[in-house]
Amino acid sequence: MAQYDVFINPSSSAADGIPYVVVVQSDLLDSLATRLAMPLAALDFAAKVPTALCPVIVVQGERLHALAHYAAPLPAKALKRPVDNVASQASALVSALDAVLSGI
Secondary structure (H helix, E strand, C coil): CCCCEEEECCCCCCCCCCCEEEECCCHHHCCCCEEEEEEEEECCCCCCCCCCCCCEEEECCEEEEECHHHCEEEEHHHCCCCCEECHHHHHHHHHHHHHHHHCC
């Protein structure tokens, strides 16, 4: 699994408003049993969020908010097959994590 791979949300209870998660963890840490993942929420589910913290990410033509403040480790085995890779949008995801970590 590659950094910035997008997966269907493994949590069926949250999948309605948060259909996907994106792995933001470095490929150098693939030996770990978990992956740091950021939820990708439907725009109407995440209305009125600060764009620096929750940038819009496009997955298969669908615009979603990345919820950096909800990034969490998920078991790697829970993430099945990637549906997309958003490496071209990495700077927005890294900036959002910076906002969480440093407030910038």
